[in-house]
Amino acid sequence: MKIAIDAMGGDRAPQNVIEGAILAAREYKVNTIFVGQPEAIEQELKKHRNLSDIKYDIIPASQVIEMNEHPVEALRKKRDSSISVAARLIKSGDAEAVVSAGSTGAAMAAAKIILGPLRGIKRPAIATTLPNSNANVTVVIDAGANVDCDPVNLVEFAIMGQVYAEDILGNKPARVGLLSIGAEKTKGNKITFETYGLLSEAPINFIGNVEGRDVVNGTVDVVVCDGFVGNILLKIAEGMADMIMDAMRTEFSRNIIAQFSALLTKPTLRRFKKRFDYSEYGGAPLLGVKGTFIIAHGGSSANAIKNAVRVAKESVTQNVNAHIESKLDF
Amino acid sequence: MKIAIDAMGGDRAPQNVIEGAILAAREYKVNTIFVGQPEAIEQELKKHRNLSDIKYDIIPASQVIEMNEHPVEALRKKRDSSISVAARLIKSGDAEAVVSAGSTGAAMAAAKIILGPLRGIKRPAIATTLPNSNANVTVVIDAGANVDCDPVNLVEFAIMGQVYAEDILGNKPARVGLLSIGAEKTKGNKITFETYGLLSEAPINFIGNVEGRDVVNGTVDVVVCDGFVGNILLKIAEGMADMIMDAMRTEFSRNIIAQFSALLTKPTLRRFKKRFDYSEYGGAPLLGVKGTFIIAHGGSSANAIKNAVRVAKESVTQNVNAHIESKLDF
Numbered sequence A, B: 001m002k003i004a005i006d007a008m009g010g011d012r013a014p015q016n017v018i019e020g021a022i023l024a025a026r027e028y029k030v031n032t033i034f035v036g037q038p039e040a041i042e043q044e045l046k047k048h049r050n051l052s053d054i055k056y057d058i059i060p061a062s063q064v065i066e067m068n069e070h071p072v073e074a075l076r077k078k079r080d081s082s083i084s085v086a087a088r089l090i091k092s093g094d095a096e097a098v099v100s101a102g103s104t105g106a107a108m109a110a111a112k113i114i115l116g117p118l119r120g121i122k123r124p125a126i127a128t129t130l131p132n133s134n135a136n137v138t139v140v141i142d143a144g145a146n147v148d149c150d151p152v153n154l155v156e157f158a159i160m161g162q163v164y165a166e167d168i169l170g171n172k173p174a175r176v177g178l179l180s181i182g183a184e185k186t187k188g189n190k191i192t193f194e195t196y197g198l199l200s201e202a203p204i205n206f207i208g209n210v211e212g213r214d215v216v217n218g219t220v221d222v223v224v225c226d227g228f229v230g231n232i233l234l235k236i237a238e239g240m241a242d243m244i245m246d247a248m249r250t251e252f253s254r255n256i257i258a259q260f261s262a263l264l265t266k267p268t269l270r271r272f273k274k275r276f277d278y279s280e281y282g283g284a285p286l287l288g289v290k291g292t293f294i295i296a297h298g299g300s301s302a303n304a305i306k307n308a309v310r311v312a313k314e315s316v317t318q319n320v321n322a323h324i325e326s327k328l329d330f
Helices: A016-026 A038-046 A071-077 A083-090 A104-115 A150-167 A190-201 A227-252 A257-276 A301-318 A320-327 B013-029 B038-046 B071-077 B083-091 B104-115 B151-167 B188-202 B228-251 B257-277 B302-319 B320-328
Strands: A002-006 A033-034 A056-060 A099-102 A123-129 A136-142 A176-179 A208-209 A223-224 A284-287 A294-296 B002-006 B032-035 B058-061 B097-100 B124-129 B135-139 B176-179 B206-210 B223-224 B284-289 B290-294
Touching: A002 A083, A002 A301, A016 A033, A016 A038, A016 A150, A016 A301, A033 A038, A033 A083, A038 A056, A038 A099, A038 B151, A056 A083, A056 A208, A071 A104, A083 A099, A083 B032, A083 B071, A099 A136, A099 A301, A104 A284, A104 A294, A123 A150, A123 A227, A136 A150, A136 A227, A150 A223, A150 A284, A150 A320, A176 A190, A190 A208, A190 A301, A208 A284, A227 A257, A284 A320, A284 B097, A294 A301, A320 B320, B002 B013, B002 B083, B002 B302, B013 B032, B013 B038, B013 B104, B013 B302, B032 B038, B038 B058, B058 B083, B083 B097, B083 B104, B097 B104, B097 B124, B097 B302, B104 B284, B104 B290, B124 B151, B124 B228, B135 B151, B135 B228, B151 B176, B151 B223, B151 B284, B151 B320, B176 B188, B188 B206, B228 B257, B284 B320
Parallel strands: A002 A033, A002 A099, A033 A056, A099 A294, A136 A223, A176 A208, A176 A223, B002 B032, B002 B097, B032 B058, B097 B290, B135 B223, B176 B206, B176 B223
Antiparallel strands: A123 A136, A123 A284, A284 A294, B124 B135, B124 B284, B284 B290
16 A cells, blocks of 8 residues: 655654654555655655665655645645645555645645545545543544534534544444533534434434533544534643643642652553553544545654554555445435 | 522532532621522521521522523523522612522523623623633633624623633733634634624733633633533533543552552642632623622532632622623723
């Protein structure tokens, strides 16, 4: 399987991206296509010895879309950007998936414009995962691709989310919930009222409305919301985790007994932190486009990139897109 | 100052409510009016000795609105419910504030229908606080009173939130942010775009858009959003705190060293937990109605009720409503 890596995308690209892609190439036996400025890529590759055990190509792309550029405009102006060239590799059949830690907006624009949406999908969406108290993860879809959504969009998200949770995360059958402000059908806003009715008739395992706390308490596998709410929800969850860690650190440095107990607690805290390490869960797939597009965090570590490649490979192997299309025929 | 207590409202009413109100009466020197079924109230009061140091009355109300009743319908049918009688005490001038741990919907309906909105306010809103990493709290308004809002509603929330943060929480000048999906003016949905423009011209200390993580990182004092988003945000924050505490407990019980370190860590964790104890922060005021209405959590402890009475007293003393009205004249 050939996976194109946007070598230039990400806060610490190409270094971390290439390191992660090499780890993935070894572990998951994928053929890697590094897309970007050849000199920069070659220079990074030189830092790694014995690359004879992996298969890779370099496809040149002279431009990079920066985080602060307007995605659609940048895509039009920079036709030789690494993300555009990577997307065209899928279109031409030279790659089966793309992994990018660059501008999320640019990746979405490239996927939508160059590859186009899947048959029956109006709005592709980003599926992200949050750790939950079942020592598992909950899918949140949409995580920020679409801010203003109508009920039909939300039904598409629900279908795509269920396929992802079942095919890639192995939560089968995935319980799909509509994010609202109460479990009862009558609790919600104008959009959720209408969506509830549509979801009840769609071919998904719809369990009804779920609330904010259900996102992390393990009672639901897929949480459906618009990208505005999804983005806010994910960022407050991250913020809470950071704040609680900081507060723990403060408490543990307060006096000598606390410091001593912190020392003893270290292995416990390390295990704990690992559960909340987002890089373990790989990137977030952009679902609903023709091709496999995995969006990694801009600050991705090599490990995060490696896991994003794993998700890309599994998405192709499991035929996620075909499953989504078949579910849409209802 | 006379404060009416909805003695029948709350999961463990009247027990906890009366215990908390007695604590408050002693500490804050307020005159307490217990509203509800006289026998039930008398029976609870008997459990407390030496009530000669506090001033209280009992005003009978024969009915209770349950959590699962439709608020407006229940209010119409149960004209002698404790929350209705309490609201009428404000209207007649016999009380200056109401504290209720009963149905939030019923409390809102009673406040809006019996007392009416403040001059210039279209939609009263609930202001809640979340602990932040500055060892302070952030106000979230609206926390769930209004699910579908227009930009003008959000401007009213911003004004009321700023007055509350300054007058009651002492964060002066309070930094007011609009909850969105990026700091830039161009990031958001249809409603936030329009609201951003209005907030820029309103007489408030508007610092621009804020993101989910800003709610808890101490960079903003008042976060403005509609009640749908506010409710989801608060519930995921609670869910995250619970999940992290559970995960800590699991890690600490894993082996004998972890158990020993847990023992040493106990005082540290206790201090830590206190920072996240919502009952410390008192109830959530329903802002924008004629009168002072403090809504306490249904599961309020006596301590939470005590703090809700403190917030009620301070809201009256600080003239919160007059400040809101004066700010609306722009």
